[in-house]
Amino acid sequence: MVASARTSMAVARVPYHLAVIMDGNGRWAERRGLPRRAGHRHGIEPVRAVVESCAELGVRYLTLFAFSSENWNRPEDEIHGLMSLFLEALDREVAELDEQNVRLRFMGESQRLDPGLRRSMRAAETRTGGNTRLDLSVAVAYGGRGDLVNAARRLARQAAAGTLDPDEIDAERFAAELEMARIPDVDLLIRTGSDRRISNFLLWSLAYSELYFSNVLWPDFNSGELNRAIEYYGSRQRRFGRTAQQIEASLC
Numbered sequence: 001m002v003a004s005a006r007t008s009m010a011v012a013r014v015p016y017h018l019a020v021i022m023d024g025n026g027r028w029a030e031r032r033g034l035p036r037r038a039g040h041r042h043g044i045e046p047v048r049a050v051v052e053s054c055a056e057l058g059v060r061y062l063t064l065f066a067f068s069s070e071n072w073n074r075p076e077d078e079i080h081g082l083m084s085l086f087l088e089a090l091d092r093e094v095a096e097l098d099e100q101n102v103r104l105r106f107m108g109e110s111q112r113l114d115p116g117l118r119r120s121m122r123a124a125e126t127r128t129g130g131n132t133r134l135d136l137s138v139a140v141a142y143g144g145r146g147d148l149v150n151a152a153r154r155l156a157r158q159a160a161a162g163t164l165d166p167d168e169i170d171a172e173r174f175a176a177e178l179e180m181a182r183i184p185d186v187d188l189l190i191r192t193g194s195d196r197r198i199s200n201f202l203l204w205s206l207a208y209s210e211l212y213f214s215n216v217l218w219p220d221f222n223s224g225e226l227n228r229a230i231e232y233y234g235s236r237q238r239r240f241g242r243t244a245q246q247i248e249a250s251l252c
């Protein structure tokens with residue numbers, strides 16, 4: 001079964017794949033009478049802290065939602081500020097990430113990004129490509145629906161060209177066309193900033209995730225709050241459609 005084969009065991013204490021919707025930068029800044037960009041800038045330190053904690057805790061995959069396909073609708077100056085911040089943070093942090101044996105990947109529709117940022121992203125992916133301690137995926141200009149549509153289009157092209165029999169398309173074959181191909185399903189999703197929604201993030205990989213919504217605004221997120229989320233995850237019984245009795249019997 002795809003869901004159980006691609007996710008960690010039902011009783012795992014630490015998620016194998018953690019995904020985070022980092023929300024609340026704007027409100028954090030506005031509450032202090034600061035421009036929104038100050039909130040985004042203060043959002044970098046928690047990214048660093050979460051990466052470090054995940055590496056220490058043994059989380060194997062970490063996926064961060066940095067900029068959604070819908071975020072292109074924000075004011076021009078905020079978008080520009082965010083892109084400059086990504087480039088600055090990437091160029092500054094890549095050596096340290098490499099040192100920590102972290103593999104960095106980017107996902108999303110990169111064609112719309114500035115060529116300089118794209119070059120730095122590709123260089124970082126190449127530089128860290130052999131690292132094995134933690135796989136860090138950063139979603140920039142990513143949308144879950146767009147990802148699904150692109151996968152469907154690729155499969156349709158293969159079927160139209162006669163290289164794929166439509167009857168061979170199953171969940172596994174479909175997943176292989178997604179940005180998260182070869183990356184296991186998300187075990188735990190954390191969203192900060194008090195809203196309780198998925199916001200077009202990893203629609204496919206979140207099918208069986210545990211969800212943790214935190215009221216903390218992203219710039220205030222820290223290892224204590226991360227530990228609370230992981231404790232919550234550890235307390236969940238993951239059933240993947242089975243009964244509690246079946247899960248308990250499988251543990252004996």
Ligand code: FPP
Pocket residue numbers: 022023024025026027028040041043044047064065066067068071082085086089090138193218
């Ligand atoms: C959502 O808060 C946050 C973003 C759109 C940007 C996320 C970027 C960072 C955390 C900066 C550092 C990231 C990396 C990967 C280096 P919001 O602006 O929607 O906040 P609001 O809901 O309070 O308005």
